[in-house]
Structure formats: structure tokens, C-alpha cells
Amino acid sequence: MELKNMFKELKNDLPASIVVFFVAVPLCLGIALASGAPLFAGIIAGIVGGIVVGVSSGSPLGVSGPAAGLAVIVLTSIASLGGSWTAFLTAVVLAGIIQLILGYAKAGFVAYFFPSSVIKGMLTGIGLLIILKQIPHALGWDKDAVGDDAFLQADGQNTFSEIFKAFEFITPGAVLIGVISLAILILWDKVLTKKHKIFQLIQGPIVVVVLGIVMNYFFQSGMLDFSLAADQVVRLPVPHSVSEFFGQFTLPDFTALSNPEVYKVAIIIAVVGSLETLLSVEATDKLDPDKRITPANRELKAQGLGNIISGLIGGLPITQVIVRSSANISFGGKTKMSAILHGFFLLLSAITIASVLNMIPLASLAAILLMVGYKLAKPALFKEMYKLGWEQFIPFAATVVAILATDLLKGITVGMLLGGFYALRHSYRNSYQLRDVTTTEEGHEVHHIVLAEEVSFFNKPSVIQALDSIPVNSKVIIDCSNSKSIDYDVVEFIKDYQINAKTKNITVEKINCIEPA
Structure with missing residues (x-):
């Protein structure tokens, strides 16, 4: 298939x-x-x-x-x-x-x-x-x-x-x-x-x-x-x-x-x-x-x-x-x-x-790669990351500078250290609560996931695992009503999941969930 x-x-x-x-x-x-x-x-x-x-x-x-x-x-x-x-x-x-x-x-x-x-x-x-x-x-x-x-x-x-x-x-x-x-x-x-x-x-x-x-x-x-x-x-x-x-x-x-x-x-x-x-x-x-x-x-x-x-x-x-x-x-x-x-x-x-x-000039390939580079590093992205706040912008900017000044792995390491610093400022709590699964009149399962008061990017794997376990032809309710702080990574993943869920015929309903900018 x-x-x-x-x-x-x-x-x-x-x-x-x-x-x-x-x-x-x-x-x-x-x-x-x-x-x-x-x-x-x-x-x-x-x-x-x-x-x-x-x-x-x-x-x-x-x-x-x-x-x-x-x-x-x-x-x-x-x-x-x-x-x-x-x-x-x-x-x-x-x-x-x-x-x-x-x-x-x-x-x-x-x-x-x-x-x-x-x-x-x-x-x-x-x-x-x-x-x-x-x-x-x-x-x-x-x-x-x-x-x-x-x-x-x-x-x-x-x-x-x-x-x-x-x-x-x-x-x-x-x-x-x-x-x-x-x-x-x-x-x-x-x-x-x-x-x-x-x-x-x-x-x-x-x-x-x-x-x-x-x-x-x-x-x-x-x-x-x-x-x-x-x-x-x-x-x-x-x-x-x-x-x-x-x-x-x-x-x-x-x-x-x-x-x-x-x-x-x-x-x-x-x-x-x-x-x-x-x-x-x-x-x-x-x-x-x-x-x-x-x-x-x-x-x-x-x-x-x-x-x-x-x-x-x-x-x-x-x-x-x-x-x-x-x-x-x-x-x-x-x-x-x-x-x-x-x-x-x-x-x-x-x-x-x-x-x-062997007749292809490297200048031709350089032009192609210049276009690829521009599409990856559009100026608008810097403005977008700045608007998201310092917790997103500082690790982002530090990663960019470190990659340019050293190499890929060292740049990622610098970004991870700063990202980890900001993430550790949030308290560690359970990322979500899964309420009892109910069934609609049509026989479709309804999964109700209530996110915790604070959800950091360290909670991202458990949220991913919970949503990935939702069976096809179901409905999932993602309830953010109790959440005071949801890390941008988790918010972005939920948005991406909503798009991808259509391929599995999963209906996604979000309650009081903030949309990423």
C-alpha cells in the first residue's frame, strides 16, 4: 500500500x-x-x-x-x-x-x-x-x-x-x-x-x-x-x-x-x-x-x-x-x-x-544551494521567533550564532543548554490526565485528555505517546482549561497532530488551547 x-x-x-x-x-x-x-x-x-x-x-x-x-x-x-x-x-x-x-x-x-x-x-x-x-x-x-x-x-x-x-x-x-x-x-x-x-x-x-x-x-x-x-x-x-x-x-x-x-x-x-x-x-x-x-x-x-x-x-x-x-x-x-x-x-x-x-559548473549548483539557503533562513523567521518571547528567541539565536561560529553539533549543544535552562524554570508536573473513554451512538471511541497546569517540552514525549495511541476512526478531546503554561513545542505538536489526524479519520476537538503564532 x-x-x-x-x-x-x-x-x-x-x-x-x-x-x-x-x-x-x-x-x-x-x-x-x-x-x-x-x-x-x-x-x-x-x-x-x-x-x-x-x-x-x-x-x-x-x-x-x-x-x-x-x-x-x-x-x-x-x-x-x-x-x-x-x-x-x-x-x-x-x-x-x-x-x-x-x-x-x-x-x-x-x-x-x-x-x-x-x-x-x-x-x-x-x-x-x-x-x-x-x-x-x-x-x-x-x-x-x-x-x-x-x-x-x-x-x-x-x-x-x-x-x-x-x-x-x-x-x-x-x-x-x-x-x-x-x-x-x-x-x-x-x-x-x-x-x-x-x-x-x-x-x-x-x-x-x-x-x-x-x-x-x-x-x-x-x-x-x-x-x-x-x-x-x-x-x-x-x-x-x-x-x-x-x-x-x-x-x-x-x-x-x-x-x-x-x-x-x-x-x-x-x-x-x-x-x-x-x-x-x-x-x-x-x-x-x-x-x-x-x-x-x-x-x-x-x-x-x-x-x-x-x-x-x-x-x-x-x-x-x-x-x-x-x-x-x-x-x-x-x-x-x-x-x-x-x-x-x-x-x-x-x-x-x-x-x-563533469561539465556541470559548481557555480550552477551554488546558485541552487543559495536558493535553498534563503528558503531556510528567511528574515521573517527571526521576527516570528522574537515575537514568541525570550524563552524561544534566545535558544534560537544562540543556536544560529554557534553553528556559524563552530559547527552543527556544537551549535545544537549550545541551543540545548539554553533551551534546557528555560525549561527547568517550569515546575515538573504530570503532563495530562486521561479521563474514562466513552463511546458515541455510532460506536466511535471518545478519548478525553486534560492537560496539566504546566506542560514543559520535557512532557512532549508523553503527550506524543498519548495522542499516537488514539485508534483510527475515533474522537479525541484535548482540554487545556486547567493549563496555565503549555510549552510552545507541545502547542505546535498539537496543531500539527490536528492536521495529520485527518489521515487516520480522527476528529480533534480542542478546549481553550492556545494556537501557536
Whole structure:
């Protein structure tokens, strides 16, 4: 039934999957480069993340693949294993097994404890980070690996110094492609998609990529008096035969299981990868127009399976990644079929058209990512969070600043500490009281949930569990009459639940419940 529903949205998922594919190619290669791993390892991880994790995951819009947040961990881990790539692959397989165990142990509940302000701060911070990281590529300065999310770079530069340095090495051809691409994307998004359905079917990023290839061809043929260097276009390994293609796959060295360092690396990858995945799941669900909720434990199992397979065939570790997930949502993805298709496109391209993809200018992809970044970090969001009060705004703003100044995980940690501080100011009380279940004349159950006087975001998991246990074809009354303080996260979840409940034929009645701004 699930597969049938996915094919129903193919007209939306296919264009979105192509956009995600074009975004994923340089990210997979850039993250592999930043990780000190073979370039093809990034492509393998993207393929497995799309197909294997896409099929087994319960996330309708999440896209998995190699993550920039793990790049430094991979780099140092390979070094700690004596530079052995095959020993590292053994650690990736073990990390996947640990994630499977975490999934079956129902450790995914951790995801419910991330405050909404921190998740929104993470999305905004990533959006600003995408913009800052793509400005040099749009100008033609491509020394920094695409996808690297750390503030400090391996070459001694930082995020801001890279931008200033880029202005010293402007490539006119890259700027021309970037400006035209960005103009097309804005025109497509603001004007053309509202004029005719054909512009909804053919997505702007696809036009931008094709235009970039054509302009690059004109540069190379001398028809336009510009040029791009080898590091200013996509660089995908080009196999010249079937045997050469399969020769890029690498098996792990299981004799490394006798090395205690392998287990240490595996635990670090499993813990950090799981946290990044759960953060991305929460963020992706926030962006979902239909407000669907991803089963966190199933996601851990899917990521575990993906890492086992990726490690077995020579790929990087996998997590769900917000850049590709947000691109998927921004350009019309509706079901997980878009993530699966992007994985197949990565596989087919690696086999057949790598040489064509290597004509795509990074400036074209930078323009696409600039649009994604803007949609994540719209100025109106700052105003909206400020209006919600200091308890929401301070963790939100701190998360944004910390992500820009350090990296994703450190930024989340700062936001969580501040969010926890404000939450602990509220007294701990029972989150709700469940009155006796009654039955209507039509035979439908009526569940009456009375929320407590104070409900903090620490009570969010129990509220979620209570509402998720409501059977289909029922009615639920959510009574907030006794509540003096309900955390914004809980209020927002109840609002999202009311939207999603329609799919289960559950009627929701709210009494004296405050609507989120």
C-alpha cells in the first residue's frame, strides 16, 4: 500500500529527485574529499543512502547520504587506524550494527527532547551556512571542499575569510553562470510557476544545470570568451569499463576486528551519526507541509542497515542530511520515492554519464544551494521567533550564532543548554490526565485528555505517546482549561497532530488551547 501511494506522487517526486541528485553529486564528492577518503566512497554512500535507506526509512521527505558533520571524524578515524581505509570500513559496518541495536532498543525517543526553538535555529543556521559557503563557489573560488560545514578550514582559512579571499580570485565565467542561474531560479519561483503548469513540471534547477552545461561547452569551444578551471566543475570519477567501475568498490578488512581502536571509532560514528540523523528528522518534519511524523526508531534501523551495506562495499558513513532533505522539500518532493530515485540517478550516472556530469559548473549548483539557503533562513523567521518571547528567541539565536561560529553539533549543544535552562524554570508536573473513554451512538471511541497546569517540552514525549495511541476512526478531546503554561513545542505538536489526524479519520476537538503564532 505504501509503495502504491509513493507512485501516486511521481509527477512531484521525479522533478524533486533530479534536483536532489544534482545537489548530491558535488556534496558526495566534496565530503569524501574533506574526509580523506576515495572520491567514489562518497558516491557509494549517496547511492546506498538514497536506495537502501530510502526504501527502509519511514521518513517521507528525508534524504540520506554522506554527512559533512562526520567529515572530520572520518578523517581523524582513518589516521587513528594507521591510515587503513579497509579497517575504517569495518568500523562503519560495526557502527551500522550498533545503530540497529539502538533502533530495536527504542532509543529514538531522544529525538522528542529537542526544543522547537533549537530545531528552527539549526535550520536557520544551516541556511545561512549554505549561503556563506556557496558565495565563493558562485564567484569561482573553489578551493574549499563543497559540503564542509566547519568554521575553520584545513587550509587555515575560516568561513568568512574564504569569502573575502574569493573576491581576490573572481572568475568572470563562474560569476556570469551564477548570476544568470540565480536570476532564472528567482524568476521561476516567484513568477513562472504561477503562470503555467509546465513551469511546475520542469523545475528551475534542472534548467539551471542544463544551462550551465551548455555555457561551459560554449566556453570550451571558444564561442564565449570565458573559461572555467578543472576545479570549478563537478569532478566525478569516470570508469572506462564495467570492470573498472566495479573495481572502485572496496571490501572491509575484518581482520581489523582484533584492533580495539576499530570499536572506539564505530561507537563514535554510531553515536554522532544517530544524533545528526535524529536532528535532521525533527527538522525535516518541521518543514513538511503535511506535518507527518517520522518514526525515530525505524529511522535508526534504516540508518543502521544503510551503514552496514555502505561499509561492506566501500562507502562513507551515512546519516539523514538536512541540506538535501530541505532541497527535496523546497522543490516539491511529496514521498520518499524522490529520495529513492535520486539514489538510482546517482548509480546510473556513475556508470554511464559521469563525463557529462563533469561539465556541470559548481557555480550552477551554488546558485541552487543559495536558493535553498534563503528558503531556510528567511528574515521573517527571526521576527516570528522574537515575537514568541525570550524563552524561544534566545535558544534560537544562540543556536544560529554557534553553528556559524563552530559547527552543527556544537551549535545544537549550545541551543540545548539554553533551551534546557528555560525549561527547568517550569515546575515538573504530570503532563495530562486521561479521563474514562466513552463511546458515541455510532460506536466511535471518545478519548478525553486534560492537560496539566504546566506542560514543559520535557512532557512532549508523553503527550506524543498519548495522542499516537488514539485508534483510527475515533474522537479525541484535548482540554487545556486547567493549563496555565503549555510549552510552545507541545502547542505546535498539537496543531500539527490536528492536521495529520485527518489521515487516520480522527476528529480533534480542542478546549481553550492556545494556537501557536
